[in-house]
Amino acid sequence: MLPSSMMLQRLKELNRKHPNRGKGGEPLAPALSGALSRALCFLHKASKTRLSRNSRPRILCFMVSPDQPAEYVSVMNAIFSAQRSNVSIDACYMGKESSSFLQQAAHLTGGTYMKPELQSALLQYLNMAFAADTATRGFLTENAGQAVNFKASCFCHRKPIDLGFVCSVCLAVFCQNVKECQICGTHFMPLLTKTQKRDEGATAAQGSALPSK
């Protein structure tokens, strides 16, 4: 059998062995954040042993389904904790579009994001992009750099936004103007119009519209 198809079959087998289904058997949304957190836990445990003292761990993440905006906060938290513990996240996305979550994960942790064009040559893609350790990657040419989509999701409705409102205290992102931050509870002053501004002078404008990008 061709190695690439063998790999795909193994991945499918893995998927069958650990089905991601609810109690009634209905398919659940992919749990990217859960997967990342679990991998980080394993790595943390492994880092305590003597053997892995000098190793630089990496996570390779395969994903087929599209991003779940609902997971945005937990995925970002997983990414940041990976960043803190010096773990690189490599991402291989095999869905139709491109995954903004995985792009950001790879970008922020110094990993590699890749979307194979030809799935039948998957093995060669994996060999080319992910086999090298982080130090060796510094010497090798990377595959054509793709623009990273830094789109954030709002904290209130979990939908991806281009422009939004940011809490000046906890940096939470909202898609609409709110009176009170839902995350940290800060009360925002109402937006001032131009005339009011002139009247009251340059007061710090909490809750003012700031592009999130």
Place this chain on the structure above:
Amino acid sequence: MNLTDFLQSLEASHLARLYDHQWTVQAVFRSLPPVAKQYALRLLFVDPAEHVPAVVFDSWIKPEHRSKHDSAKANLTKLQVLIYSERSGSPGYRLHPKFQALLKLAVCGGGTIHATVPADVVPHIPSRSALNAHAEGQWEAMLLYLVGTRGSPPDIQTGLEVEPLPFDELFRGAGLVVSNRSSARSHISDSGFQFLLLDTSSQVWVAISEYISQAEKTMGVNMSEVVSFLLELAFRPMTHPGHMRDLNHGQSRVAAHMTQLGIMMMFKAGTSIMYCPTPLARCLCNSSTAGVGGSQQQGFIVVETNYKLYGYVTSAIQLAILELFTRRECRLPNLFVGSINRDSIANALSCGITAEQIISYLQAHSHPKINHRVPIVPEVVADQIRLWEADMLRVKTLPSVLYDEFPSRYVFTEATSYAQQKGVYLWDDGKSKLIAKLEGDQEMRTRIKELRGR
């Protein structure tokens, strides 16, 4: 010394034969430097009938790291892993076909030693500690025999009828001993002392590479077969013993010798004789020197800033090594207290050991309690050892000739300038004495005769 050094020392015709065996292929792949390893992986699944165009191959590295690329390419070419080929006019690269086929097999999970162990054998398999004890015991016995504190080489404990390993020849071949005309036994040489300070994995490779080259000459065994057998041993899990009856004549001889060296252990399971590797065998395929031996080599040395050295040792060989460069102050059942002083270091230097080797030995065997110290060996001690070495090298001796009683001032000055011209001049007292190097003696004599004749 490690596998890479060994491979580098082989001739091209030998190398090509190595890739007939999958364990050699795997071990060679593991021993490659990182960039070369990536190249091998990238070329692995290229159709053997095709090749990767040279342009593509050369574009794999960032332009600023060109030197890495060139060294990786040279390395792979030297090992004959990478082959330059030209197809329909375009240059390209591909992997050695046999290397590629066997590595592919390994990567796809084929050809592992996973034969299930028969249930009646399982209770006979030696425990890890037994294997460790065997490996340490045999290796130490060999080192003690090398140092001369032990009269006989390590025993052969196999019950097989094989002539034991000729240790004396092995040592002599590796240059670890020099024959002494006055006594029947040969003495440990300078490189022998240096050998003692090496880490175990390098020691194993020094011994094994000499063994391999001798095995081909004296025992008539095929070298690639020996190498592949040894590397298979290195990859074999300790819980998966092999049958002695599966080995051919040449292999069973090698097996007996390896048992003697402590690289493998034989045991009886019912009526059949089985073998399994010891932790020492792991050193054979491990390219990195750090942390090799694992549990087997626990650090035991504490060096303090007051030039005191505490060694938690029980084995005679470690004690002997420590006494090479320290003065014994006190010896307790599990502790050796010594001091590092000028005389003790000078003693070691006169044996041919260098300061760097002493310091790296102290670092490599530091006690786990002081492992976090930076640097592990106090700077003042390390620097002093280096200074003492520099001190020893201050005076250099050269064979030379003293010319005296020149008939006239003129002859003396002419002879001096002639010596300077020829580059053999060493010293003169400005009046009548001149010292020149021995190699220029003939020329100097004729020149002085000429001057006198005038």
